[in-house]
Amino acid sequence: MPIGRDAASFRLCYHTGKNMDRTTSRTVIYPDNPILLVDDERQSLQLLNTVLRSDGITHVLASQSGDEIPALLEQHDIDVVLLDIDLPGKSGMELLPDIIDGYPDVSVIMVTGSDDVGTAVECMRLGAVDYILKPIEQARLLATVRRCLEI
Numbered sequence: 656m657p658i659g660r661d662a663a664s665f666r667l668c669y670h671t672g673k674n675m676d677r678t679t680s681r682t683v684i685y686p687d688n689p690i691l692l693v694d695d696e697r698q699s700l701q702l703l704n705t706v707l708r709s710d711g712i713t714h715v716l717a718s719q720s721g722d723e724i725p726a727l728l729e730q731h732d733i734d735v736v737l738l739d740i741d742l743p744g745k746s747g748m749e750l751l752p753d754i755i756d757g758y759p760d761v762s763v764i765m766v767t768g769s770d771d772v773g774t775a776v777e778c779m780r781l782g783a784v785d786y787i788l789k790p791i792e793q794a795r796l797l798a799t800v801r802r803c804l805e806i
Contacts, residue, residue, distance in 0.1 A: 684713055684714045685711055685712055685713055685714060686712065686714055686734055686804050687714070688714070688731070688732040688733060688734040689714045689715055689716045689731055689732075689733055689734070690707065690712060690714065690715050690716070690733070690734060690735045690736075690737065690800065691715075691716045691717070691718070691724070691727060691728075691731075691733045691735070691736045691737070692704065692715060692716070692717040692718070692737045693717070693718050693719075693721065693724060693736060693737065693738045693739055693742065693747070693750075694717075694719065694737075694739040694742075694766070695719050695720070695739060695741065695742050695743055696719075696739075697719065699739070699766075699789070700717045700719070702791070703717075703737055703766065703791075703796075704717065706791065706793050706796060706797065707797075707800065709793075709797075710797045710800075710801075712800065716731060716733070719742075719743070720742065720743050720744050721742035721743065721744040721745035721746060721747065721749070721750050722743075722744030722745055723744075724736075724745070724750050724754070725753070725757075728754065728757070728758055728761070733758070733761050734760075734761065734762065734803065734804060735761070735762045735763075735764065735800055735803045735804065736754060736761055736762070736763045736764070737764050737766045737796075737800075738750060738751065738754075738763055738764065738765055738766065738783075739765075739766060739767050740765065740767040740769050740774065740778075741767070741768075741769065747765065747767065748774070748777070748778070748781075751763060751765070751778060751781045751782065751783060752781050752782070755781060755782035762784045762803035762806060763782065763783050763784060764783065764784050764785045764786075764787060764796075764799055764800065764803065765778045765783045765785065765786045765787065766787045766789065766791060766796070767786070767787075767788065767789060768788065768789040769788075770788055784799065784802075784803055785799045787799065
């Protein structure tokens with residue numbers, strides 16, 4: 656998996672993987688618009704990317720900082736955001752209403768280690784599509800992402 660590093664954050668390459676269409680020998684990027692992964696833990700980003708790739712989802716962006724998210728949303732037509740709560744800079748809880756209000760077509764899935772019922776309820780109330788606890792259940796994550804892509 657190609658990985659780059661800059662001073663502010665870890666970022667997966669814009670197109671993190673290639674699926675070959677065997678009938679045309681062309682690279683298939685799916686979905687058309689990227690999925691944005693936001694987590695302060697590099698291992699979590701890599702795991703999420705691997706899980707998505709296992710289901711043919713190869714168009715992924717990633718960030719370890721909440722402060723980068725507004726610019727990434729402005730620069731790219733994001734379809735889905737997988738958002739952690741505990742982030743350096745702006746937290747996931749602070750970002751969630753900004754994303755929902757500013758980008759109503761973007762689906763936000765909270766993926767976090769915070770096992771707090773009140774936090775989960777608040778995230779859902781603010782507009783999150785789902786609240787998935789770490790360690791993630793791969794089937795649930797993929798089903799939720801696929802559902803968001805079909806909306």
